[in-house]
Each structure stands twice: as structure tokens, then as C-alpha cells.
Amino acid sequence: xxxxxxWKKLACLLGVTASSLLVACGNNDAxxxxxxxxxxxxxxxxxxxxxxxxxxxxEGPEESPFHQGLExxxxxxxxxxxxxxxxDWSEAxxxxxxxxxxxxxxxxxxxxxxxxxxQEGTIRDLTDVLEEKAPNYWQFLKDNxxxxxxxxxxxxxxxxxxxxxxxxxxxxxxxxxxxxxWLDEQGLPTPTNIEELTNTIKVFNEEYGAQLLFQTxxxxxxxxxxxxxxxxxxxxxxxxxxxxxxxxxxxxxxxIEYMSWLNELYQDNLIDPDFSTIDxxxxxxxxxxxxxxxxxxxxxxxxxxxxxAETNGTCAEWVGFGYPDQGDGSKSxxxxxxxxxNAFGIAISTSMPEExxxxxxxxxxxxxxxxxxxxxxxxxxGESWEMVDGQxxxxxxxxxxxxxxxxxxxxxxxNWQSGQGVQAARFVEQRLDVPSYEASIAWAEDQExxxxxxxxxxxSMTAEERREAANLENTINVYxxxxxxxxVTGERSLDEFDAFVQExxxxxxxxxxxxxxxxxxxxxxx
Amino acid sequence: xxxxxxxxxxxxxxxxxxxxxxxLKKDFDHNKIKYLMALPxxxxxxxxxxxxxxxxxxxxxxxxxxxxxxxxxxxxxYHFQRFFNDPNAFRIIRNTFNISIWSLVxxxxxxxxxxxxxxxxxxxxxRRVVQTVSYMPYFVxxxxxxxxxxxxxxxxxxxxxxxxxxxxQRDNLLANPKYFVPIYVISGIWQTMGWDSIIYLAxxxxxxxxxxxAARIDGANKLQxxxxxxxxxxxxxxxxxxxxxxxxxxxxxxEKILLLYSASTYSVADVISTYVxxxxxxxxxxxxxxxxxxxxxxxxxxxxxxxxxISKKVAGQGLF
Numbered sequence: 081x082x083x084x085x086x087w088k089k090l091a092c093l094l095g096v097t098a099s100s101l102l103v104a105c106g107n108n109d110a111x112x113x114x115x116x117x118x119x120x121x122x123x124x125x126x127x128x129x130x131x132x133x134x135x136x137x138x139e140g141p142e143e144s145p146f147h148q149g150l151e152x153x154x155x156x157x158x159x160x161x162x163x164x165x166x167x168d169w170s171e172a173x174x175x176x177x178x179x180x181x182x183x184x185x186x187x188x189x190x191x192x193x194x195x196x197x198x199q200e201g202t203i204r205d206l207t208d209v210l211e212e213k214a215p216n217y218w219q220f221l222k223d224n225x226x227x228x229x230x231x232x233x234x235x236x237x238x239x240x241x242x243x244x245x246x247x248x249x250x251x252x253x254x255x256x257x258x259x260x261x262w263l264d265e266q267g268l269p270t271p272t273n274i275e276e277l278t279n280t281i282k283v284f285n286e287e288y289g290a291q292l293l294f295q296t297x298x299x300x301x302x303x304x305x306x307x308x309x310x311x312x313x314x315x316x317x318x319x320x321x322x323x324x325x326x327x328x329x330x331x332x333x334x335x336i337e338y339m340s341w342l343n344e345l346y347q348d349n350l351i352d353p354d355f356s357t358i359d360x361x362x363x364x365x366x367x368x369x370x371x372x373x374x375x376x377x378x379x380x381x382x383x384x385x386x387x388x389a390e391t392n393g394t395c396a397e398w399v400g401f402g403y404p405d406q407g408d409g410s411k412s413x414x415x416x417x418x419x420x421x422n423a424f425g426i427a428i429s430t431s432m433p434e435e436x437x438x439x440x441x442x443x444x445x446x447x448x449x450x451x452x453x454x455x456x457x458x459x460x461x462g463e464s465w466e467m468v469d470g471q472x473x474x475x476x477x478x479x480x481x482x483x484x485x486x487x488x489x490x491x492x493x494x495n496w497q498s499g500q501g502v503q504a505a506r507f508v509e510q511r512l513d514v515p516s517y518e519a520s521i522a523w524a525e526d527q528e529x530x531x532x533x534x535x536x537x538x539x540s541m542t543a544e545e546r547r548e549a550a551n552l553e554n555t556i557n558v559y560x561x562x563x564x565x566x567x568v569t570g571e572r573s574l575d576e577f578d579a580f581v582q583e584x585x586x587x588x589x590x591x592x593x594x595x596x597x598x599x600x601x602x603x604x605x606x
Numbered sequence: 607x608x609x610x611x612x613x614x615x616x617x618x619x620x621x622x623x624x625x626x627x628x629x630l631k632k633d634f635d636h637n638k639i640k641y642l643m644a645l646p647x648x649x650x651x652x653x654x655x656x657x658x659x660x661x662x663x664x665x666x667x668x669x670x671x672x673x674x675x676x677x678x679x680x681x682x683x684y685h686f687q688r689f690f691n692d693p694n695a696f697r698i699i700r701n702t703f704n705i706s707i708w709s710l711v712x713x714x715x716x717x718x719x720x721x722x723x724x725x726x727x728x729x730x731x732x733r734r735v736v737q738t739v740s741y742m743p744y745f746v747x748x749x750x751x752x753x754x755x756x757x758x759x760x761x762x763x764x765x766x767x768x769x770x771x772x773x774x775q776r777d778n779l780l781a782n783p784k785y786f787v788p789i790y791v792i793s794g795i796w797q798t799m800g801w802d803s804i805i806y807l808a809x810x811x812x813x814x815x816x817x818x819x820a821a822r823i824d825g826a827n828k829l830q831x832x833x834x835x836x837x838x839x840x841x842x843x844x845x846x847x848x849x850x851x852x853x854x855x856x857x858x859x860x861e862k863i864l865l866l867y868s869a870s871t872y873s874v875a876d877v878i879s880t881y882v883x884x885x886x887x888x889x890x891x892x893x894x895x896x897x898x899x900x901x902x903x904x905x906x907x908x909x910x911x912x913x914x915x916i917s918k919k920v921a922g923q924g925l926f
Contacts, residue, residue: 170890174671200672296869314869353761356781356870362756543668547688550889555693558876561869587693 123439124157125432128176129187130169131424131498133162135490137483145492149460153451156443177202182429184440191230191423192540194239203427206238206441213438214445216452217241220502230421230538234602240425241444243498247505248531249517251418252524254299254378256404257385261397262288262373273405274307274341277374281350284373291352292345293363293372296565300376302329306412306530307404308341310334314564316557318596319414319533324604326535326596330560331584334413336577339567346568356565368392379516386515400519403527415523415530419537424498447501456499457507459492474510486511539599552592556584665897678893685897694876702877705863706855708791714851716799718844721806722832737807740800752865755793756780781870790866790875794859805847806840813839845917849925853910856902878902 134144141147141160151158161183163172173188177197186203197203211218221228224244231242245251262284263270271277284290294300296314303313311319312329321327329335345351352372354362364381366372368388382398389396403412428440446452458465458472465472474489481488489511490496495503496511509517524531541549563580566572572580624632634641660675665685667678689695720740727733743751758764759779770776779785817835826834860879867875878898886895910925918924 168887171887174890174892178671178674196670197672200670202672353776354778354781357756357760357778357868359756361753362760546889547668547891547894550885550891551688551692554881554885558694558869558872562872565870 121157122436123155124159125185125436125440125443126159126161126183127185127187127426128161128183129185129426130163130173130189131187132160132494133165134160135487137487137491146459146494149455149492150494153455154443154446156439182431184429184432184436185426185444186429187424187426189423190240190425190427191538194237194427195233195235195540196543197427198233198237198239201430203239203429204432206240206428207236209437209441210238213441214241214448216445216448220448227421229603229606230419230536231425232606234540234599234606236606240427241447241500242425243422243495243500244502245420245422245505246502247508248417248420248524248527249520250503250505250508251420252416252520253380253418254376254416255400255519255523256304256374256376256402257382257398257400257519259284259290259373259396260399261395262290270401271404272402273407274304275407277304277307277404278341278345281345281374282348285350288370288373290371290373291350293352293358293366293375294355295358295360295363295376296356296561299360299378302414302416303376304341304404305329305335305338306414307406308334308338309406309413310338311414311533313338314561316553316560318535318593320535320600321533324600326593326600328584328589328593329414330564331581331589333577336567336574339564340574342568343570343574347570351568364388367396367398370394370396379512379519382515382519383513399515400522402522402525403530411527412530414533415527417524417527417531417534419534421538422498423537426500444500447499453501453504456494456501457504464488464492472504472506535596535600536603539596539603541595541599545595545599549592549595552588552595555587556589556592559584559587662896662900664893665900667893669893669896671892681893685894686901688894689898689901694881697873698876698878698881701874702856702858702879704874705787705790705877706858708787709794709858710851710855712791713795713798714848716795717802718806718840720799721803721810722836724803724807725810725836726828737800737803741804742800743797744801746797748859748861749865751793751797752862755789755866759785759789780866781868783871783874786867786871786874790862794862806843809840809843810836841921842923845921845923846925849910849913849917852913853906855909856906 132147134141134147138144141158147158147160163169163176169189176182176186182202190197190203194203198205206214221231227242227244231240232238258270258280263280266283266287268280268283269276271280281292294303298315300313301315301317302311305311305313310329310332311317312335317329318326319329342351352358352366354366358366360377360381363372363375363377364384367375367385379400382400385396385398389398403415405411406413426444428437428444432440447456454461454465454472458474459478463475464478465474467473474485478488478492479485481491483491493507494500495507512520563572567574567577567580663675664678666680666682667675668681668684669675669678724733724737724740727736759766761776761778763779766774766776766779779789813836818831821831821835856878858877858879860877860883863875863877863880864883867880879902882895882898885891886898914924914926
């Protein structure tokens with residue numbers, strides 16, 4: 081009897097397990113069926129996207145005013161798919177494309193990958209259809225030759241609908257920051273060159289015990305290098321010189337002058353001793369403890385610095401300030417800035433049925449019309465924005481939203497960080513808080529020459545070149561990072577600069593620059 | 607013995623040894639239920655452990671996720687050559703061995719000593735408190751542990767302040783290559799010692815108490831008891847854990863190093879796993895990452911087999 085019971089129990093258990101498996105399979109079927117039905121509709125597209133996730137305050141795209149409005153305005157139905165939150169995007173992307181059945185539209189950082197993915201059959205070559213089927217985008221590219229060049233492969237193939245910015249300040253979101261209240265207390269002007277900056281650092285140290293605080297990573301790239309005519313700090317950085325040649329910032333004599341300035345500050349105990357290991361969080365802590373009066377961070381942190389100060393009851397007032405000029409009055413040789421075009425964009429996958437192509441191109445083209453531009457940047461006219469003195473201006477529905485302005489913008493508009501079409505300067509101006517906006521302007525205004533020296537991200541290497549470069553870069557990046565620190569701390573004598581450059585060449589720097597140069601030359605010839 | 611077998615062979619010269627198939631069938635008939643019970647496990651291993659090994663083929667390819675294993679171009683041993691041609695290859699291998707050997711030398715005996723000490727505590731409440739407190743850190747996320755370490759070791763942190771009172775120069779310890787390995791090893795011991803000691807405590811409770819009684823009657827003191835009874839009783843556990851530890855010698859914890867290292871300590875802290883992370887995952891160069899990973903695993907396997915062999919020779923016991 082007992083034995084039979086046992087068997088019954090076991091059978092029950094197995095049955096439950098099996099049926100749950102079946103149910104799971106059934107679910108999959110249903111989902112796939114749903115997907116097919118969805119992509120069956122003429123005006124319905126599946127879209128996989130890294131950006132454009134709806135605000136976390138709503139359940140999903142179905143409840144997000146922006147996503148709903150987009151469908152209504154363009155007359156298409158969109159089935160959004162996003163990488164699981166927290167998942168690495170490149171990992172999620174590679175997993176997604178390993179499936180034979182792709183989403184119709186893919187929003188990803190395609191820059192530099194276009195050629196490879198056209199050849200491997202992931203995405204469509206749009207060269208022949210753009211002019212006819214996406215006239216607004218085509219016209220936009222023709223009006224902006226730099227953008228046009230960035231959106232092509234080396235062979236002149238178009239593969240994505242990109243995202244662009246209007247003004248340099250939109251692409252320059254980190255740089256030098258200073259305690260305005262301390263400057264005022266000491267009656268000092270905002271430092272405009274290295275002499276004044278050095279003096280300010282010294283005064284801050286004497287009066288408040290503060291030190292110069294920075295990280296050695298990208299936040300400090302290029303840092304104050306421009307004031308010496310140099311183009312990089314601790315992180316390997318390349319630039320384009322006057323004769324269109326790619327050069328490494330760290331092999332230039334100006335760079336070692338810059339290192340020697342940092343070395344002097346370090347010897348005089350004017351640089352925070354934790355600089356080589358500190359991260360954003362650490363900087364914020366030190367700033368809150370009044371340990372720093374000058375630092376280099378992103379624009380957004382100004383707001384949090386000032387908020388912290390308010391909470392702590394100190395009177396700290398952080399503002400951004402422009403990159404110091406070179407001694408002879410000429411502008412800083414380098415600033416931090418991204419390209420005006422973004423690496424992200426929407427490509428059409430090879431799974432998109434031919435008969436739906438026209439509609440898809442029409443939908444993607446819409447973002448580059450005036451109507452689409454306004455919708456992506458400001459949302460619906462009359463609801464979230466209206467024209468005031470000929471300028472699109474957010475209404476109270478945004479500025480006085482119960483969840484706050486930022487949340488309202490995420491709910492109603494599409495171009496917060498990376499969207500589609502063109503991010504309006506006017507939008508960013510209204511979105512940013514005052515200190516961030518003023519800082520971005522201070523960092524990027526009138527810096528055309530420094531910006532021109534930045535190597536465009538849209539240059540592309542072949543897969544073979546990329547592999548070779550990756551090995552060389554790994555060695556050289558580690559070497560530069562280690563040795564630049566040694567120069568600053570004095571562990572390595574500054575006189576050894578020539579030996580340092582020689583060692584870099586021995587490690588294959590020539591070849592690495594050659595690969596980059598070849599890619600850049602191909603870019604220029606597009 | 608030899609003769610006995612020989613006799614049997616002589617006695618039944620014509621009976622063929624049953625083939626593997628026949629033996630399997632016979633065994634299956636006898637143990638149907640056991641086979642049925644083992645089936646899910648076997649399927650599990652086949653599906654999740656053996657089938658994915660097919661993906662290892664990518665080490666001989668320039669793998670592209672879109673083309674898959676079937677479509678990616680073959681490149682032979684190219685990725686292995688790439689690794690050994692890298693000027694930093696020697697350094698990262700040396701660092702990996704360096705960090706894991708120091709962790710082994712200090713980290714392996716620590717839980718044994720802790721278990722011996724806890725075992726000697728007679729007050730039950732105190733004993734439980736010590737045990738709980740010592741294994742608590744194991745449950746703290748590595749990210750939190752690393753930010754604690756960074757906080758305590760930065761120039762105005764707790765530890766440099768203490769060191770200053772002993773006449774050391776106040777310094778950012780994490781930025782100093784001299785201190786990186788000690789910080790790594792000590793924090794590792796702090797975090798895992800209590801947890802690892804649990805298994806030894808379990809083994810200790812299995813030792814026959816009468817042996818201690820007998821030893822005490824013979825006049826053995828505490829140390830002699832530990833040396834003659836406790837340690838020999840722990841030996842099987844120690845040997846097995848040691849062999850297993852050797853089998854993962856090159857797999858140095860990657861998150862922790864990634865969170866603690868910086869350009870100033872690359873020279874001692876850059877290890878195989880961080881290199882794989884930078885080269886393979888950040889650049890999405892999966893073939894290269896897999897090739898180095900495979901190499902790593904092979905070395906680990908060799909170390910495991912060698913240790914096992916030596917252990918069998920010397921201590922008379924091993925894993926298999």
C-alpha cells in the first residue's frame with residue numbers, strides 16, 4: 081500500500097513538472113505567434129532598442145505618452161524590445177543577432193560596425209533607397225557634409241538613421257569645475273590660464289586645506305592639457321594635427337610639460353594623494369567634505385555637489401569654468417567633447433519584409449521633418465510645448481509636473497540622451513539646470529580648433545585591423561597609464577621622456593598610429 | 607592472488623568475457639530504477655555542460671555572433687599566438703601565480719586555524735557568536751567589500767592613520783604596488799575564513815571523543831592532542847580541499863581585482879581574468895577570450911592532476 085502511494089506521489093510530481101514544462105513551451109509558442117502576427121501587419125514593426133526605454137514610472141511603452149504619441153503621429157505600430165535592465169548592451173546585442181529571426185528595426189551603436197554587419201547579413205544596405213524613400217533624411221545629410229561622411233561606411237554605403245546634435249555644448253558634458261564661493265571670498269578671478277590656475281590652487285590650499293582633485297580616467301581626458309598645447313592626460317588619446325595626421329597626445333613634447341606641471345603640484349602636496357584610485361563616488365565624498373576646490377567632473381555633478389552642500393549646511397557653490405588658455409593668449413588646444421553625431425542610430429534588419437520597407441523608411445524619415453523634429457524634442461504641441469516668441473517652449477505640464485521636470489521630459493519627449501533625428505539646442509537649454517547649462521557653454525564655446533583636433537568616432541577599421549589594434553592598444557594603454565602616473569609622482573624622472581617615447585615605439589606605436597591613419601584617410605575620402 | 611586468477615582462467619578457457627554492451631544491458635536490467643533516477647542528472651550534464659563545449663570550437667575561429675560557430679572563418683591557432691606575442695603576457699601570468707600563491711599560502715591555513723580555535727572554545731554561546739561573526743563577511747557583496755577597502759586604505763582612511771602612528775608615511779595604500787597583494791590577500795582571508803572553517807568544524811565534530819580522553823589519560827597536553835589526534839583526523843578534508851584549491855589556482859577572482867586595481871598597480875595586479883575582460887568582453891572579441899580561458903582551464907586541470915598524483919604518492923589519498 082505504502083509503496084503504491086509512493087509511486088502515485090512520484091507520478092504526480094512528474095506530471096506537475098512535465099505539465100509546467102509544457103505550459104512554458106506553450107507560452108513561448110504564443111509569444112512567437114504574437115510576434116509573427118505583429119510583424120504580419122503592414123504598419124507594424126518590431127524594434128529592438130538600447131535607448132528610448134519608457135520612464136520607469138509607467139508600466140511599459142503602452143502607457144508612455146511619448147511612445148503612444150509616436151505611433152499615433154506616424155501611423156505605425158511599434159513592438160518595443162529592450163535589453164534586460166543591467167545587462168551589458170554589447171552582450172545583449174550579440175545575443176540578439178545570433179538568432180536568425182531578427183527584429184525589424186535595431187537601435188544600436190552601429191558606428192564602425194556597419195560594413196561588417198551588412199556583409200554578415202544582419203542589416204540592410206540603404207544606399208540605393210535613401211534618396212527616394214527617405215528624402216528628408218537624405219536632404220539633411222546633404223546639407224551637413226560632416227554628418228553625411230559619418231553616416232557612411234568607407235565604401236560609401238549608408239546603413240543607419242543617426243542621431244545628431246546642433247551645438248557643441250550639447251556634446252561637451254564634462255570639464256573643469258571650481259568653488260565660486262571660495263573665489264569670491266578670496267577676491268580671485270576665475271582662472272583663465274595656467275598661472276592663474278596654479279595660484280588659485282595654492283590659495284585654496286593655504287586658506288582651506290583643499291587640493292586639486294581629479295581622476296586619471298576619461299574624466300581627466302584631456303583635463304588641463306590644452307593649456308600647455310597638449311591633448312591628453314593619463315589615458316591614451318589621439319588627435320588630428322594641422323596636416324591631417326593622427327598623432328598620440330602622449331608622445332608630444334607639450335605633454336611632458338603638462339606632466340611636469342602636475343609633478344610640481346604633486347611635490348608641493350597640492351594634488352589629492354588618492355587621485356590614482358578615486359572614482360566618481362569618492363570625488364563626491366571629498367567634495368562634500370570640503371577637501372577640494374577644483375575638480376573635473378560631468379556637468380550633472382554640479383547639481384549634486386550643490387545639493388550636498390545645501391544638505392550639509394556648507395555654503396559651497398560649484399560652477400563650471402572654461403578650459404584655461406595657453407600662456408600666449410591662444411585658446412586651449414584640447415577640450416572634452418563628443419562628435420556632434422552620435423554613434424547610435426536605427427538600422428533596418430534583413431528580417432524586415434521587402435513589402436514593408438517603404439513604410440519603415442517613411443517612419444524613420446519622419447524624425448528629420450520639422451514635425452518629427454518638434455515631436456521628438458518637445459512632445460506634442462499644445463500639450464507639452466507651445467511657441468513663445470517664435471521659440472518652442474515647454475508648458476507648465478512639463479515644468480510644473482508633479483513628478484518633476486526631468487521625469488516629465490522623459491515621459492513626453494524622445495531626445496533626452498539619445499533619440500532619433502536631431503537633438504535641439506533649445507531643448508537641452510530648457511532641460512538642463514542652470515549651472516550645468518552654463519558650464520557646458522563655458523567648456524565648449526569658441527573652441528572650434530580644439531574640437532577640430534578630435535579624432536572622429538566614425539572612422540572605421542576592418543575586423544582584421546581591429547584585432548591587431550586591440551592587442552597593440554592594450555599594451556600601449558597600460559604602459560601609458562602606468563608611466564604617466566610615474567611622471568606625476570616623480571617615480572620616473574621627467575628627463576626620461578625620450579626613452580618613454582622610444583619604448584612606446586618598440587611596443588608597436590608606429591603600427592598602431594598607421595592603422596588609425598589608414599582608417600582616418602579612408603574616412604576623409606568617403 | 608595471482609595464482610587464483612590464473613586458475614580461474616585455466617578452468618574456464620572457453621567462456622568469452624561479456625562485451626560492454628552485454629554488461630550494460632545486464633546492469634540495466636538489474637538497476638532499472640537507479641538508471642531512471644540518474645537520467646535527469648545525466649541529461650542535465652549533457653545539455654548544460656557537454657553540449658556548450660561545442661562552442662569551444664570558437665577558439666580556432668574569428669567568431670562572429672551573427673555567423674555562429676558554423677559560419678565563422680577558421681583561423682587555427684591564431685588566437686593562442688596572439689596571446690603569447692603580447693608583451694604583457696608574461697607579466698599577467700606571473701601576477702596571476704603571484705596573487706594566487708600568496709592567497710593559498712596564507713588563505714588556506716587560516717580557516718583550519720580558526721576551526722581549531724573555535725573547537726577549543728568550551729562556552730557554547732560564545733562559540734556560536736564567534737562562529738557567526740566570523741562567517742558574516744562572506745555574505746557581503748564583493749562590490750561593497752571593495753568600496754570598504756578603498757575607503758579604509760585611502761590617504762585619510764583608517765589604516766593609513768593607524769600606520770602613521772607607527773611612523774609610516776601617510777599614503778594611499780591602494781595606489782602602492784607594494785601593498786596591493788597584501789591588501790588583496792588579507793581582505794580575502796577576512797571575508798572567507800569564517801565560511802571556509804565551517805567544513806573543518808564539521809570534520810572536527812566527526813572525530814571520536816574517546817581518543818582525546820585516552821590521550822589525556824596518557825598525559826598528552828593540548829598541543830600534543832591537536833598534533834596527534836585533531837590534525838590527523840582533519841587530514842582527509844584538508845587534502846581534498848587542497849587539491850580542489852590547486853585546481854582553481856589560476857582562476858583568480860576577477861571582480862575583486864577589477865574593482866581594486868588602477869593604473870598605479872597594474873604592474874602587480876593585472877591578471878589573466880582582467881586581461882580577458884578587457885580584451886575579450888570589452889572588445890567583444892569572444893574567440894580571443896575563449897582561447898585564453900581554455901588555456902587557463904588546461905593549466906588548472908594539469909595542476910589538479912599533478913597535485914592529486916603527488917598527494918596519492920605522499921599522503922596515500924587523493925580525489926580519484
